[in-house]
Structures are given as structure tokens and as C-alpha cells.
Amino acid sequence: MLGKIKVLFILAALVGLAQAPAAPAQAAVKPIVLGCPLSTAFLYGWDAERAIKLAVSEINSKGGVQVGNEKRPLAVEVIDTRDLEPGVPVSEALLALEKLILEKHADFIVGGPVRSEAALAAMPLLVKNKKVSILTTGALTPKYHETIAENPEKYKYLFRISGEAKWMVGGEIIPSLLEIGKKFDLNRLFIMVQDVAHARAGGSLIAKIMAGKGWTVLGEPEVYPTGATDFSMGLIKAKDQKAQVMLIWMDMPETSILLKQWYDMKVPALPFGSIIAAAEQPAFWAATEGKGEFCLANVVNAGNAPSNATPWTMKFVDAYKKMWGVEPEGYGTSSSYMAVYTLKDAIERAASVDSDKVADALAKTDLMGVYGRIKFDPKSHQVIPSLDPQEGAVGTIFQWQAGKRIVVFPPSIAMGEILLPPWMKK
Amino acid sequence: MDILIYGIINSVSLALMALGFTLVYGISRLPNFAHGALYVTAGYICWQLLHRLGLPYPLAGLLALAIMALAGAAMYQLILVRVRGMAISEIIASYAIGLAILEGLRWGGLKGATVILPPFATGSVGILGVTVDLQRLLVVLLGALLVGGLWLFVNHTRLGLALKGMAQDERAALTLGIDSDRMAVVAMALGSAFAGAAALVLLPLGNIVVEAGYNVLIMAVAVCIVGGLGSWTGAIMAAFIIGFAQILTVVLLGPHYQVVVAILAIILTLIWRPSGLFGRQKELEERV
Numbered sequence A: 001m002l003g004k005i006k007v008l009f010i011l012a013a014l015v016g017l018a019q020a021p022a023a024p025a026q027a028a029v030k031p032i033v034l035g036c037p038l039s040t041a042f043l044y045g046w047d048a049e050r051a052i053k054l055a056v057s058e059i060n061s062k063g064g065v066q067v068g069n070e071k072r073p074l075a076v077e078v079i080d081t082r083d084l085e086p087g088v089p090v091s092e093a094l095l096a097l098e099k100l101i102l103e104k105h106a107d108f109i110v111g112g113p114v115r116s117e118a119a120l121a122a123m124p125l126l127v128k129n130k131k132v133s134i135l136t137t138g139a140l141t142p143k144y145h146e147t148i149a150e151n152p153e154k155y156k157y158l159f160r161i162s163g164e165a166k167w168m169v170g171g172e173i174i175p176s177l178l179e180i181g182k183k184f185d186l187n188r189l190f191i192m193v194q195d196v197a198h199a200r201a202g203g204s205l206i207a208k209i210m211a212g213k214g215w216t217v218l219g220e221p222e223v224y225p226t227g228a229t230d231f232s233m234g235l236i237k238a239k240d241q242k243a244q245v246m247l248i249w250m251d252m253p254e255t256s257i258l259l260k261q262w263y264d265m266k267v268p269a270l271p272f273g274s275i276i277a278a279a280e281q282p283a284f285w286a287a288t289e290g291k292g293e294f295c296l297a298n299v300v301n302a303g304n305a306p307s308n309a310t311p312w313t314m315k316f317v318d319a320y321k322k323m324w325g326v327e328p329e330g331y332g333t334s335s336s337y338m339a340v341y342t343l344k345d346a347i348e349r350a351a352s353v354d355s356d357k358v359a360d361a362l363a364k365t366d367l368m369g370v371y372g373r374i375k376f377d378p379k380s381h382q383v384i385p386s387l388d389p390q391e392g393a394v395g396t397i398f399q400w401q402a403g404k405r406i407v408v409f410p411p412s413i414a415m416g417e418i419l420l421p422p423w424m425k426k
Numbered sequence B: 001m002d003i004l005i006y007g008i009i010n011s012v013s014l015a016l017m018a019l020g021f022t023l024v025y026g027i028s029r030l031p032n033f034a035h036g037a038l039y040v041t042a043g044y045i046c047w048q049l050l051h052r053l054g055l056p057y058p059l060a061g062l063l064a065l066a067i068m069a070l071a072g073a074a075m076y077q078l079i080l081v082r083v084r085g086m087a088i089s090e091i092i093a094s095y096a097i098g099l100a101i102l103e104g105l106r107w108g109g110l111k112g113a114t115v116i117l118p119p120f121a122t123g124s125v126g127i128l129g130v131t132v133d134l135q136r137l138l139v140v141l142l143g144a145l146l147v148g149g150l151w152l153f154v155n156h157t158r159l160g161l162a163l164k165g166m167a168q169d170e171r172a173a174l175t176l177g178i179d180s181d182r183m184a185v186v187a188m189a190l191g192s193a194f195a196g197a198a199a200l201v202l203l204p205l206g207n208i209v210v211e212a213g214y215n216v217l218i219m220a221v222a223v224c225i226v227g228g229l230g231s232w233t234g235a236i237m238a239a240f241i242i243g244f245a246q247i248l249t250v251v252l253l254g255p256h257y258q259v260v261v262a263i264l265a266i267i268l269t270l271i272w273r274p275s276g277l278f279g280r281q282k283e284l285e286e287r288v
Helices: A002-019 A023-027 A043-061 A090-102 A116-128 A142-150 A165-184 A197-212 A232-240 A255-264 A311-324 A333-350 A355-363 B002-028 B035-051 B057-078 B087-107 B134-156 B158-168 B170-175 B180-205 B210-227 B232-252 B255-272 B283-287
Strands: A032-038 A065-067 A070-072 A074-080 A108-111 A132-135 A158-160 A188-194 A222-224 A245-250 A270-276 A296-298 A367-369 A372-374 A397-401 A404-409 B124-127 B130-133
Touching: A032 A043, A032 A090, A032 A333, A043 A074, A043 A108, A043 A311, A043 A333, A065 A333, A074 A090, A090 A108, A090 A116, A108 A333, A116 A132, A116 A142, A116 A158, A116 A197, A132 A333, A132 A355, A142 A158, A165 A197, A165 A245, A165 A270, A165 A296, A165 A397, A165 A404, A188 A197, A188 A232, A197 A245, A197 A270, A222 A232, A222 B255, A232 A255, A232 B002, A232 B130, A232 B232, A245 A255, A255 A270, A255 B130, A311 A333, A333 A355, A333 A367, B002 B035, B002 B130, B002 B134, B002 B158, B002 B180, B002 B210, B002 B232, B035 B057, B035 B087, B035 B180, B035 B210, B057 B180, B087 B210, B124 B134, B130 B134, B134 B158, B134 B180, B158 B170, B158 B180, B170 B180, B180 B210, B210 B232, B210 B255, B232 B255
Parallel strands: A032 A074, A032 A108, A108 A132, A132 A158, A188 A222, A188 A245, A245 A270, A270 A296
Antiparallel strands: A065 A070, A296 A397, A367 A372, A397 A404, B124 B130
16 A cells, blocks of 8 residues: 555656656746637638738737736637527627636627627727727627727727728729629629628619619618528619629628529629628638629738738648638638737737727737728728738639639739629620 | 529429438438438448449449448338337437438548549530539439339339338228338338438539538428428428529529528428328317
């Protein structure tokens, strides 16, 4: 018996000794916890998660974030908010966010909530807990940064590093549509949107602006419920009304069905996805067996499809591909990646993880990133957009051509020209 | 004309979704709320057999159906038999199984729009000026074949007649030596295989997603309630009523209102004719 106890003592001492050398340097260093509320079953959730993990692994491999005199590693806590799933109430996302803050002790919030409605509802909760949050994916509603601008002091902790609907429509989608109209002599627009706040608002706004630009907007936008799986009657309507461009604003995966039906019915209207989650992903080509060719898709920020927007863009694309075996998948990828680097930059300038100090430092960000220059509007904390990557955050619209995502807008980063499907050629 | 053609396609799709559910209920009075989960699982198994094992499509499809039939039988023998006859427990147990399957699939990586079954036929044809893709025409054809096959099986085979006997009067069937538990197992196996068959026919039109399981369950329940729980004729009639109502709603009011149709049909049926169009469940009570 005594012998056994001795052996146990010796083993315990050995284990203690083995662990001892690693302990002094690491034990005192507490990681900075990034809480990521994301709808992980959907593209805008899982691509953001992957991008955040990529950025964190890159930063940690170089020792972590310099906070004053010490280097601290980053840790990621992801929680599924389920807010993109049909029928899941906003309260689910809020509970998930609260769990990240109270149970997981997140120092900063990066990512979502992803659905606009949930992101808006989360604002008071973030403020109450004084959590610096960088919104990176999904929520496009202008209401988010407008709310911040109305009371900048109250919402000083909240930032959005990805695009928002007003600039996306006025600065990117409308100019792109006008360019298509001019190039191919098209001016009849049919709009199909998903029944969610950002899509309904975006569709109506585009209808109004394009009508003002002399285009014929065919009726009211067709509103589809989240999860719709049959678009045939809408497509027949588009065909009967002689639509030439079909604007789609939907973030549900079922949009690949829409594109397959469009191809099978040979609808002579160019599909333009101002938001079209399914078509953004590299796997879309296989998922539609190539039937989605010629579909245009807006991925909000450069870097979400290969381009040479900045010297960092292709480095990011390659690193993502190396880590996850696929190119950056769509909206939310490059912005989530950049959010981590922007936060790192702010923490290092603030030399602290204190929310007030980091928020002040974030407001003064000026960083050349994957999709151009990252600067926040001083009042609204919205990343400043531009068509020139040297001036601000630049977007990306690409077209599926022969199995590849070819960036066609803005002209400053375009990698090819827009093409029409064969059945549309005159 | 487009309303007629797409109305028929939509109706047959609904009938296919509901057939397995109504078959199980009609024979064993068991409301199988795992029906939607079985639908998605069949598609996913077929996809796995196609893409992971590289099996030919017909073989993968047949194997998926066989697996579903076995899964349905096992589900009854291992779990549902213990709560048989207790309606609320049957619903809770089967819904819990369905929930576990669907969320298990999601947890296991079934997400996004990348899991798809190839269509049986590509291309499209014009029917009286309306363009229809061949896969949708096949849905109608295969739907008719499945319903016809089921009718032949039930009316012209020994096992089918035993099932029919059970459906008509379980006690009388017992007196004739028909084992009701065995028939319930067969019904669950058949119903699960029918859920699988519907999946193999309908899923090539879109993607295999977890949400389809919940959607199919709602549609199947709506069709069965409107048609009369357990009535196969009623289910087919109801599928056509709801199918055409949905298409007319899309055309006249907009696609946004399409989701309301099925739910509204359930509510109206429960208010005005709780036993449904062809149901016998509460016929007597209603007359009284």
C-alpha cells in the first residue's frame, strides 16, 4: 500500500515538473475573448466564423495582441443565434448574445447578430453591458448606423465594418444597373425580394430610384416568404411582362432553386442579385449544375471573391483557401476577418482592453485592409464606403462565368466584363 | 393555362408530401410527426450514397428507400409501440424523434445550398405556351405512378388487404387473425418509404435543407386535416384544393401570402368540418 502511495507521489511530482516550465509565461496571460453571435447554419454566419478564426490564428501565431507591455492571445467564443432561420424569434438571438456576455465573458463582440431586426434589438443590450461590438455580417439596415448617429455618446461602443443598404443601393447597385442598361440597351426591371426588413426596404428603394432613372419597373416587388421553394409563377410573370433585368434580394439558400428555374424556363432577363446568398458561394456552380451561369451577385465587400482590390486582398483569399479549402464564400467573410485586425489595431493603440478606450481608438481607425481603407464615420460609426480602395471600403459585384466568380463592379477592381446569357442575345 | 399547369404540379407535390403521413395514420391511427425528418433524411442518405460511395443513382435511391423503410419500422418497434393508443404521447414522441433527426443533421453539417440531388431529367418543354422543366413533369408522372402503385398494392395483395382491413376496423381485423402490431410496423415502414420516395422525386427541384423537414410536416398535416385524417382519397383531394389555392394566391395576392394558405386551410377545416372532407373520425359527433 505504502509502495503504491509512493509511486503516486512520484508520478504527481513528475507531472507537476513537466508542466512547470510552460506555466510562468502563459498562466498569467489571459486571452482576450471575442464573442461571436452568428447564425452558423447559414452562409453569413459560417463564413464569418471561419474568417474570424483565420484572423485569430494568424494573430496568435505572431504572439497575439500587444496590450501595453504584454502580448495577449485572442480566443473565440462562437454562439449560434439562429436568427437567419425561418420562424426563429429575435429573442433567441438576444439570449445568445447575453450568454456570450454573461457566461462566456466575452471582452468584445464581433460578427452579428446577423439579421437586421436582431442587430437592432441587440443595441440596448450591448450598450447596457458596455461591450464594444463590430458588426461584420448580415445586418444591412441603414437604421443601425442612423440610430448610432442620433445618439453617438450613448452608442459609442457600436461599429459596423461591413456595408449598409443605402450606399450599396445608391453607390453600387444603381450605377451597376445603369451600366448594364447602357451597355446592352436594357431598361425593364422586375424585382423579387425576400420577406425580411432589409430586402423589402432595398427592393422598394431600387424600384423608386430606377423608375426615376427612366427604367420601367414592372409592378411592385414580388415578396417571397423566407424558405420559399417555388418561384415559377413569379418567373412566368417576369417573362410575360418582358422583363430584361431581374433584381433579386434574398439571403435564403433557396435562391439556387430560383436560378435553376430561371435557367430551365429560359427567362430572358438577366438575374442581378443585390443580395443572393446562394449565388455568392463557390459551391453555387455545382449546386445548380452550372445553371446559375450569368447570375450577378453582390458580395458587399471586396475580398469576398478574388480580386486585386488591395495588396492584402489575394493574400487573404489564399490564406482562407489554405485554411478552409474553399475561396472566401460571400458577404461577411472579408469584413469579419478585417474586424479582428481592426480591433487588434485599436486595442494596441489604446494599450488597453477597456471598452471606453478601445471604442475611442476604434473611432480613430485608419487602416489599409483587405477591401480598401478602413475608416469609420465619426458620428455613425459606419465604415466609410468608396468606389476607390485607396479612399474607403470598396464593394464587389461579380458574375458567374464558366464556373468562376468574375468581379465586374466597381470598375476600379473589375476583373472582366458583364455577359448576357445566349437566349438574351439579340 | 400557367395556373392550371403549375397548379397540378404543386398539387401533386403536396400529395406526395402527405401520402406517407396519411398512410400511417389511416392504418395504425398513429400521427407520425417525424414524417418531415424522414423526408429530409431519405434525400440526405441518397446524396451520401451517390457522392461518398459513388453508387449509381437508381441503386442509391432504392437503397435509401430500403433504409428509410427499416428506420420507420425500427422507430415503431423501439419507441412508438410503447405509447401506442395515447394520442398526445404519440405526437410528442414522434415529433421529438423528428426534431432530434433534423437538428442532428444540422449539427452534423447539413447546411447551406450545396447538398443537392441531381434531377432525373434536364431541359424544359412548352405545354400550350407555358414552359415547364422536365423534372416537374416527372413529379406529376411519378406522383401518379406512386398513387396508382399504392392503390394496386392495397387492393390486390394479401398484405395490402390486411392493411386495408386494419384501416377499416382494427378490432374486426384482429378477429380475422390480422396482427395489428405487425401491420402497424408494416404501415410505418411503408409510410417512411413513401416519405423517402417523395423526397427523391421532389428534392432534385431544390436543395436538401433541414428547414424542408419542418415545411413538409406542416404541408402533410394541412393536407391530411383538410382531406380527413386517414383518408387517402381525401388527402389527394385536399392536396389539389390547397395546391391550386396556393398558386391562385401567388397570382392574385402575391407569393408572400402563399404560406398563409395551408395554415388557413387547417383553421377553417377545424372550425367548419373537424373531420375533414372525407374523414370519419368525428363524423358521428358532427351529425349529433
